[in-house]
Amino acid sequence: MTAEEFEQTLRHNLSHRTDLSIESKMLPYQKGDYTLLRIASQFIEPSDKVLLIRAGIHGDEIAGPLYVLQYADEIFTKAQEKGIKVILYPLGNPSGFETGSRYNIDGDKGEAGNGDFMRYELLDGTIVDDLGLNSGEPFKRWFWSSDLSMSIHLPLETQAMHEWLSSDPLSQVVACIDLHQDYLTQDASPGAYAYTFGDTLVYKSIIEKIEQIVPILRDQAFDAGFQNEQKMTTDAFGCIERHDGSLTDLLNRIGAKYSVTVETMGKTPIEVAMEVNRVWVEGVMGMMEV
Numbered sequence: 198m199t200a201e202e203f204e205q206t207l208r209h210n211l212s213h214r215t216d217l218s219i220e221s222k223m224l225p226y227q228k229g230d231y232t233l234l235r236i237a238s239q240f241i242e243p244s245d246k247v248l249l250i251r252a253g254i255h256g257d258e259i260a261g262p263l264y265v266l267q268y269a270d271e272i273f274t275k276a277q278e279k280g281i282k283v284i285l286y287p288l289g290n291p292s293g294f295e296t297g298s299r300y301n302i303d304g305d306k307g308e309a310g311n312g313d314f315m316r317y318e319l320l321d322g323t324i325v326d327d328l329g330l331n332s333g334e335p336f337k338r339w340f341w342s343s344d345l346s347m348s349i350h351l352p353l354e355t356q357a358m359h360e361w362l363s364s365d366p367l368s369q370v371v372a373c374i375d376l377h378q379d380y381l382t383q384d385a386s387p388g389a390y391a392y393t394f395g396d397t398l399v400y401k402s403i404i405e406k407i408e409q410i411v412p413i414l415r416d417q418a419f420d421a422g423f424q425n426e427q428k429m430t431t432d433a434f435g436c437i438e439r440h441d442g443s444l445t446d447l448l449n450r451i452g453a454k455y456s457v458t459v460e461t462m463g464k465t466p467i468e469v470a471m472e473v474n475r476v477w478v479e480g481v482m483g484m485m486e487v
Protein backbone atom coordinates (compact mmCIF):
# COMPACT_ATOMS: atom_id res chain seq x y z
CA MET A 198 0.00 0.00 0.00
CA THR A 199 1.29 3.44 -0.84
CA ALA A 200 1.14 6.26 1.67
CA GLU A 201 -1.36 8.00 -0.58
CA GLU A 202 -3.62 4.92 -0.64
CA PHE A 203 -3.39 4.80 3.14
CA GLU A 204 -4.45 8.44 3.37
CA GLN A 205 -7.30 8.07 0.87
CA THR A 206 -8.65 4.96 2.60
CA LEU A 207 -8.43 6.56 6.04
CA ARG A 208 -10.15 9.72 4.84
CA HIS A 209 -12.83 7.56 3.23
CA ASN A 210 -13.33 5.54 6.43
CA LEU A 211 -13.86 8.76 8.37
CA SER A 212 -15.72 10.72 5.70
CA HIS A 213 -19.11 10.39 7.42
CA ARG A 214 -17.81 12.07 10.60
CA THR A 215 -18.34 15.76 11.12
CA ASP A 216 -16.65 15.90 14.52
CA LEU A 217 -13.04 15.70 13.34
CA SER A 218 -10.38 18.09 12.24
CA ILE A 219 -8.04 16.59 9.63
CA GLU A 220 -4.84 18.45 8.86
CA SER A 221 -1.86 17.61 6.74
CA LYS A 222 1.73 18.72 6.38
CA MET A 223 3.88 18.18 3.33
CA LEU A 224 7.19 16.41 3.87
CA PRO A 225 9.49 17.41 0.98
CA TYR A 226 12.05 14.61 0.87
CA GLN A 227 14.83 14.63 -1.69
CA LYS A 228 13.24 11.55 -3.26
CA GLY A 229 9.67 12.85 -3.26
CA ASP A 230 6.88 14.56 -1.36
CA TYR A 231 4.81 12.76 1.27
CA THR A 232 1.93 13.85 3.49
CA LEU A 233 1.88 13.66 7.28
CA LEU A 234 -1.61 13.57 8.81
CA ARG A 235 -3.07 14.76 12.09
CA ILE A 236 -6.64 13.81 12.90
CA ALA A 237 -8.18 15.21 16.06
CA SER A 238 -11.48 15.66 17.82
CA GLN A 239 -12.85 19.10 17.01
CA PHE A 240 -13.17 21.70 19.74
CA ILE A 241 -10.86 20.43 22.46
CA GLU A 242 -11.82 22.52 25.49
CA PRO A 243 -9.36 23.37 28.29
CA SER A 244 -11.17 20.99 30.63
CA ASP A 245 -11.08 18.02 28.23
CA LYS A 246 -9.03 14.90 28.77
CA VAL A 247 -6.99 14.04 25.70
CA LEU A 248 -5.72 10.70 24.40
CA LEU A 249 -2.75 11.06 22.05
CA ILE A 250 -2.15 8.15 19.68
CA ARG A 251 0.67 7.85 17.20
CA ALA A 252 1.34 4.96 14.82
CA GLY A 253 4.05 4.03 12.38
CA ILE A 254 7.07 6.22 13.09
CA HIS A 255 9.17 3.17 12.18
CA GLY A 256 7.96 2.59 8.64
CA ASP A 257 8.40 -1.20 8.62
CA GLU A 258 6.19 -1.54 11.71
CA ILE A 259 2.85 -1.54 9.93
CA ALA A 260 0.60 -3.10 12.61
CA GLY A 261 -0.06 0.32 14.15
CA PRO A 262 -1.04 2.12 10.95
CA LEU A 263 -3.15 -0.85 9.76
CA TYR A 264 -4.93 -0.96 13.11
CA VAL A 265 -5.62 2.77 12.84
CA LEU A 266 -6.82 2.39 9.26
CA GLN A 267 -9.33 -0.26 10.26
CA TYR A 268 -10.42 1.14 13.61
CA ALA A 269 -10.06 4.94 13.46
CA ASP A 270 -13.82 5.41 13.34
CA GLU A 271 -14.27 3.10 16.33
CA ILE A 272 -11.52 4.92 18.26
CA PHE A 273 -13.26 8.28 17.86
CA THR A 274 -16.71 6.81 18.58
CA LYS A 275 -15.61 5.07 21.78
CA ALA A 276 -13.70 8.14 22.90
CA GLN A 277 -16.76 10.29 22.33
CA GLU A 278 -18.90 7.90 24.38
CA LYS A 279 -16.43 8.24 27.23
CA GLY A 280 -16.11 12.02 26.95
CA ILE A 281 -12.47 11.76 25.83
CA LYS A 282 -10.90 13.84 23.05
CA VAL A 283 -8.38 12.22 20.72
CA ILE A 284 -5.38 13.51 18.82
CA LEU A 285 -4.30 10.86 16.32
CA TYR A 286 -1.13 10.80 14.25
CA PRO A 287 -2.06 7.82 12.08
CA LEU A 288 1.09 7.38 9.99
CA GLY A 289 4.20 8.84 11.57
CA ASN A 290 6.53 7.99 8.72
CA PRO A 291 4.58 7.82 5.45
CA SER A 292 7.57 7.31 3.14
CA GLY A 293 8.99 4.57 5.37
CA PHE A 294 5.58 2.88 5.41
CA GLU A 295 5.49 2.90 1.64
CA THR A 296 9.02 1.58 1.20
CA GLY A 297 8.91 -0.85 4.15
CA SER A 298 11.79 0.92 5.82
CA ARG A 299 12.32 1.93 9.46
CA TYR A 300 13.57 5.35 8.33
CA ASN A 301 12.33 7.72 5.65
CA ILE A 302 12.79 7.43 1.90
CA ASP A 303 15.97 9.53 2.03
CA GLY A 304 17.40 7.15 4.64
CA ASP A 305 17.70 10.08 7.03
CA LYS A 306 18.00 8.69 10.56
CA GLY A 307 18.64 12.07 12.16
CA GLU A 308 21.13 12.12 15.01
CA ALA A 309 19.19 9.74 17.24
CA GLY A 310 16.70 7.95 15.01
CA ASN A 311 13.29 9.26 13.94
CA GLY A 312 11.66 8.69 17.33
CA ASP A 313 13.75 11.57 18.68
CA PHE A 314 11.88 13.90 21.03
CA MET A 315 14.12 14.69 23.98
CA ARG A 316 17.58 15.14 25.37
CA TYR A 317 18.69 14.78 28.97
CA GLU A 318 21.49 16.76 30.53
CA LEU A 319 23.22 14.57 33.09
CA LEU A 320 24.64 15.85 36.37
CA ASP A 321 28.13 16.10 34.81
CA GLY A 322 26.78 18.16 31.88
CA THR A 323 26.79 15.33 29.34
CA ILE A 324 23.84 15.44 26.90
CA VAL A 325 22.25 12.07 26.07
CA ASP A 326 19.21 10.96 24.07
CA ASP A 327 18.56 7.88 26.21
CA LEU A 328 19.02 7.28 29.94
CA GLY A 329 18.97 3.55 29.19
CA LEU A 330 20.10 1.48 32.14
CA ASN A 331 20.36 4.69 34.18
CA SER A 332 16.66 5.41 33.71
CA GLY A 333 16.10 5.67 37.46
CA GLU A 334 19.10 7.94 38.08
CA PRO A 335 18.91 11.70 38.69
CA PHE A 336 19.71 14.13 35.86
CA LYS A 337 20.03 17.90 35.65
CA ARG A 338 17.25 18.70 33.16
CA TRP A 339 15.48 17.57 30.00
CA PHE A 340 14.53 19.49 26.90
CA TRP A 341 12.90 18.94 23.51
CA SER A 342 15.32 17.71 20.83
CA SER A 343 13.85 20.40 18.55
CA ASP A 344 15.10 23.06 21.01
CA LEU A 345 16.67 25.53 18.58
CA SER A 346 19.60 26.29 20.86
CA MET A 347 20.78 22.71 20.43
CA SER A 348 20.78 22.64 16.59
CA ILE A 349 19.96 18.93 16.56
CA HIS A 350 19.18 17.52 13.13
CA LEU A 351 15.82 15.75 13.03
CA PRO A 352 14.37 13.77 10.09
CA LEU A 353 11.57 15.69 8.30
CA GLU A 354 8.76 13.52 9.70
CA THR A 355 10.07 13.98 13.23
CA GLN A 356 10.53 17.75 12.82
CA ALA A 357 6.95 18.08 11.52
CA MET A 358 5.62 16.12 14.48
CA HIS A 359 7.51 18.41 16.87
CA GLU A 360 5.88 21.42 15.19
CA TRP A 361 2.41 19.99 15.63
CA LEU A 362 3.03 18.85 19.19
CA SER A 363 4.26 22.30 20.16
CA SER A 364 0.72 23.63 19.61
CA ASP A 365 -1.14 20.54 20.86
CA PRO A 366 -2.72 20.85 24.34
CA LEU A 367 -0.11 18.52 25.85
CA SER A 368 -0.88 19.44 29.46
CA GLN A 369 -4.33 17.89 28.88
CA VAL A 370 -2.93 14.64 27.51
CA VAL A 371 -3.84 12.08 30.15
CA ALA A 372 -2.64 9.18 28.05
CA CYS A 373 -0.24 8.72 25.16
CA ILE A 374 0.01 5.50 23.15
CA ASP A 375 2.73 4.97 20.57
CA LEU A 376 2.21 1.85 18.43
CA HIS A 377 5.30 -0.08 17.37
CA GLN A 378 6.46 -3.58 16.49
CA ASP A 379 9.81 -5.09 17.40
CA TYR A 380 11.77 -6.27 14.37
CA LEU A 381 15.11 -5.60 16.07
CA THR A 382 15.26 -8.30 18.75
CA GLN A 383 16.84 -11.40 17.19
CA ASP A 384 15.25 -14.88 17.28
CA ALA A 385 12.12 -13.65 19.03
CA SER A 386 8.92 -15.69 18.88
CA PRO A 387 5.46 -14.04 18.77
CA GLY A 388 4.59 -12.05 21.86
CA ALA A 389 3.92 -8.63 23.32
CA TYR A 390 5.63 -6.25 25.71
CA ALA A 391 5.51 -2.53 26.39
CA TYR A 392 7.50 0.46 27.56
CA THR A 393 5.66 2.17 30.41
CA PHE A 394 6.38 4.53 33.30
CA GLY A 395 5.62 4.11 36.98
CA ASP A 396 3.63 1.34 38.61
CA THR A 397 2.75 -1.30 36.01
CA LEU A 398 0.09 -2.89 38.22
CA VAL A 399 -2.37 -0.34 36.79
CA TYR A 400 -2.12 -2.16 33.45
CA LYS A 401 -2.91 -5.59 34.92
CA SER A 402 -6.31 -6.05 33.27
CA ILE A 403 -4.99 -4.91 29.86
CA ILE A 404 -2.06 -7.35 30.10
CA GLU A 405 -4.42 -10.17 31.06
CA LYS A 406 -6.59 -9.47 28.01
CA ILE A 407 -3.56 -9.41 25.72
CA GLU A 408 -2.32 -12.68 27.20
CA GLN A 409 -5.46 -14.35 25.92
CA ILE A 410 -4.34 -13.69 22.35
CA VAL A 411 -0.52 -13.69 22.46
CA PRO A 412 2.20 -14.55 25.03
CA ILE A 413 3.31 -11.71 27.31
CA LEU A 414 7.09 -11.49 27.22
CA ARG A 415 7.74 -11.16 30.95
CA ASP A 416 11.14 -11.33 32.66
CA GLN A 417 12.84 -11.15 29.29
CA ALA A 418 15.88 -9.08 28.31
CA PHE A 419 15.58 -6.71 25.33
CA ASP A 420 18.35 -4.81 23.59
CA ALA A 421 16.16 -3.09 20.99
CA GLY A 422 17.56 0.28 20.05
CA PHE A 423 20.65 0.07 22.24
CA GLN A 424 23.88 0.94 20.45
CA ASN A 425 25.95 -1.37 22.67
CA GLU A 426 25.45 -4.68 24.39
CA GLN A 427 23.05 -3.31 27.00
CA LYS A 428 19.73 -4.96 27.71
CA MET A 429 16.72 -4.09 29.84
CA THR A 430 14.42 -6.73 31.31
CA THR A 431 10.61 -6.74 31.31
CA ASP A 432 8.80 -7.10 34.63
CA ALA A 433 6.02 -9.50 35.59
CA PHE A 434 3.60 -7.59 33.33
CA GLY A 435 5.94 -7.54 30.35
CA CYS A 436 6.79 -3.86 30.88
CA ILE A 437 10.07 -1.94 30.82
CA GLU A 438 10.62 1.57 32.16
CA ARG A 439 13.13 3.22 29.89
CA HIS A 440 13.65 6.95 29.46
CA ASP A 441 14.79 6.82 25.85
CA GLY A 442 13.85 10.30 24.69
CA SER A 443 10.88 8.94 22.74
CA LEU A 444 7.40 10.42 22.30
CA THR A 445 6.06 8.49 25.29
CA ASP A 446 9.05 9.56 27.39
CA LEU A 447 8.29 13.18 26.47
CA LEU A 448 4.62 12.90 27.40
CA ASN A 449 5.56 11.17 30.63
CA ARG A 450 7.83 14.12 31.52
CA ILE A 451 5.12 16.60 30.58
CA GLY A 452 2.75 14.81 32.93
CA ALA A 453 0.62 12.27 31.07
CA LYS A 454 -0.67 9.79 33.63
CA TYR A 455 -0.39 6.89 31.21
CA SER A 456 2.26 6.78 28.52
CA VAL A 457 2.81 3.51 26.70
CA THR A 458 4.89 2.30 23.78
CA VAL A 459 3.19 -0.87 22.57
CA GLU A 460 5.47 -3.56 21.13
CA THR A 461 4.62 -6.85 19.45
CA MET A 462 7.37 -9.06 18.12
CA GLY A 463 7.77 -8.98 14.35
CA LYS A 464 6.80 -12.64 14.02
CA THR A 465 3.39 -12.02 15.63
CA PRO A 466 0.67 -12.44 12.96
CA ILE A 467 -0.37 -8.98 11.80
CA GLU A 468 -4.04 -9.40 12.80
CA VAL A 469 -2.93 -10.40 16.30
CA ALA A 470 -0.56 -7.42 16.55
CA MET A 471 -3.41 -5.14 15.46
CA GLU A 472 -5.66 -6.67 18.12
CA VAL A 473 -3.00 -6.07 20.79
CA ASN A 474 -2.98 -2.40 19.74
CA ARG A 475 -6.76 -2.33 20.02
CA VAL A 476 -6.74 -3.84 23.52
CA TRP A 477 -4.22 -1.19 24.63
CA VAL A 478 -6.16 1.73 23.17
CA GLU A 479 -9.51 0.59 24.54
CA GLY A 480 -8.02 -0.39 27.88
CA VAL A 481 -6.31 2.95 28.36
CA MET A 482 -9.50 4.78 27.35
CA GLY A 483 -11.29 2.86 30.09
CA MET A 484 -8.64 3.96 32.59
CA MET A 485 -8.98 7.59 31.51
CA GLU A 486 -12.68 7.53 32.25
CA VAL A 487 -12.22 7.12 36.00
Ligand SMILES: [Zn+2]
Pocket residue numbers: 255258377378379
Ligand atom coordinates in the same frame (compact mmCIF):
# COMPACT_ATOMS: atom_id res chain seq x y z
ZN1 LIG B 1 9.47 0.89 16.56
